[in-house]
Amino acid sequence: MTVLVFGQTGQVARELAARGGVRCLGRDAADLSDPGACAAAIREAAPRAVINAAAYTGVDKAEEEEALANVVNGDAPGAMAAECAALGIPLVHISTDYVFDGSGAAPWRPEDATGPLGAYGRTKLAGERAVTGAGGGHVVLRTSWVVSAHGSNFVKTMLRLGRERDALRIVADQVGGPTPARAIAAACLEIAGQLARDPGKSGVHHFAGTPDVSWAGFAREIFAKAGIACDVADIPSADYPTPAQRPLNSRLDCTGLETVFGITRPDWRAGLRDILKDLGEIA
Numbered sequence: 416m417t418v419l420v421f422g423q424t425g426q427v428a429r430e431l432a433a434r435g436g437v438r439c440l441g442r443d444a445a446d447l448s449d450p451g452a453c454a455a456a457i458r459e460a461a462p463r464a465v466i467n468a469a470a471y472t473g474v475d476k477a478e479e480e481e482a483l484a485n486v487v488n489g490d491a492p493g494a495m496a497a498e499c500a501a502l503g504i505p506l507v508h509i510s511t512d513y514v515f516d517g518s519g520a521a522p523w524r525p526e527d528a529t530g531p532l533g534a535y536g537r538t539k540l541a542g543e544r545a546v547t548g549a550g551g552g553h554v555v556l557r558t559s560w561v562v563s564a565h566g567s568n569f570v571k572t573m574l575r576l577g578r579e580r581d582a583l584r585i586v587a588d589q590v591g592g593p594t595p596a597r598a599i600a601a602a603c604l605e606i607a608g609q610l611a612r613d614p615g616k617s618g619v620h621h622f623a624g625t626p627d628v629s630w631a632g633f634a635r636e637i638f639a640k641a642g643i644a645c646d647v648a649d650i651p652s653a654d655y656p657t658p659a660q661r662p663l664n665s666r667l668d669c670t671g672l673e674t675v676f677g678i679t680r681p682d683w684r685a686g687l688r689d690i691l692k693d694l695g696e697i698a
């Protein structure tokens with residue numbers, strides 16, 4: 416009996432695989448556009464816990480493909496949760512800061528009112544509701560600004576663009592916590608273990624890297640640590656138009672996760688150093 420992971424190529428899934436003790440299902444083994452196939456994969460594997468690390472994560476593209484995103488991010492997690500509840504095993508489901516509207520400057524608490532600004536956030540919220548409503552042991556873990564040496568993320572985009580250009584204009588009015596995928600993987604496994612022993616710990620929790628920073632501030636730190644000479648100009652979101660609107664305030668209050676599970680916020684600056692080492696950028 417092992418821990419079953421949905422996702423294989425994604426940032427968090429790859430870090431889960433690297434830790435071992437899990438079985439990762441790629442799109443070929445379980446396509447989330449077919450929720451029934453996800454439930455069947457759980458029945459067949461009979462694991463001791465399930466972690467869903469797969470999702471439709473294209474924030475702008477989801478505006479055009481909301482129906483598909485809703486099946487992948489909403490219906491499939493619901494089917495996973497129903498199957499887990501029937502089998503009496505816990506589900507750890509990853510969600511996002513984009514379920515919030517980004518108003519104010521206070522860190523969002525898990526119980527705060529949601530209000531997604533775009534299709535991605537709406538479909539992720541549908542998944543949260545399906546998981547919490549299924550009646551089984553679960554944790555919905557909202558995280559933000561995921562970064563790693565794998566896949567596509569802001570660190571890798573900045574390393575590429577920073578070398579191509581002398582200067583970049585980066586939004587400075589969106590603030591949040593960059594979160595290393597490696598830390599998310601560790602947190603998910605710890606939560607799954609504790610939930611298997613005590614399903615009473617079920618609930619919605621936040622987990623984000625510290626300290627909070629703007630995308631522009633994050634970019635500056637990436638260039639400083641990687642030794643890339645690229646000037647960063649602060650711009651407002653209005654000057655960087657995108658199909659989907661992003662929340663301005665993505666700060667997440669992570670105190671509940673520490674109280675219930677003993678898991679603290681990772682320092683993204685240390686995580687960034689590890690990522691740059693893994694990429695061969697620094698020694």
Ligand SMILES: NC(=O)C1=CN([C@@H]2O[C@H](COP(=O)(O)OP(=O)(O)OC[C@H]3O[C@@H](n4cnc5c(N)ncnc54)[C@H](OP(=O)(O)O)[C@@H]3O)[C@@H](O)[C@H]2O)C=CC1
Pocket residue numbers: 422423424425426427428441442445446447448467468469470471472487509510511512539558559560561562566567596
């Ligand atoms: N990336 C981020 O900044 C953030 C992510 N999150 C959440 O964290 C979780 C993990 O994200 P992350 O690791 O960054 O994801 P990635 O964007 O790195 O990868 C997405 C994963 O989902 C898989 N996937 C997408 N569609 C399907 C499908 N129809 N069937 C099967 N698999 C599919 C992809 O597989 P394939 O390679 O085959 O496409 C890939 O493995 C997700 O729930 C996401 O919403 C939360 C906050 C921030």
Ligand SMILES: Cc1cn([C@H]2C[C@H](O)[C@@H](COP(=O)(O)OP(=O)(O)O[C@H]3O[C@@H](C)C(=O)[C@@H](O)[C@H]3O)O2)c(=O)[nH]c1=O
Pocket residue numbers: 472473474511512513558559560561568569572583584585586589630655661
């Ligand atoms: C490349 C570039 C981006 N930006 C801005 C756009 C955006 O507001 C911000 C980050 O860009 P990204 O494309 O990484 O943003 P995005 O894909 O929206 O990242 C989000 O992904 C989903 C899956 C989540 O769940 C969120 O937590 C968050 O990580 O940087 C600039 O201002 N200048 C630039 O040159």
Ligand SMILES: [Mg+2]
Pocket residue numbers: 472474567568
């Ligand atoms: Mg992106």
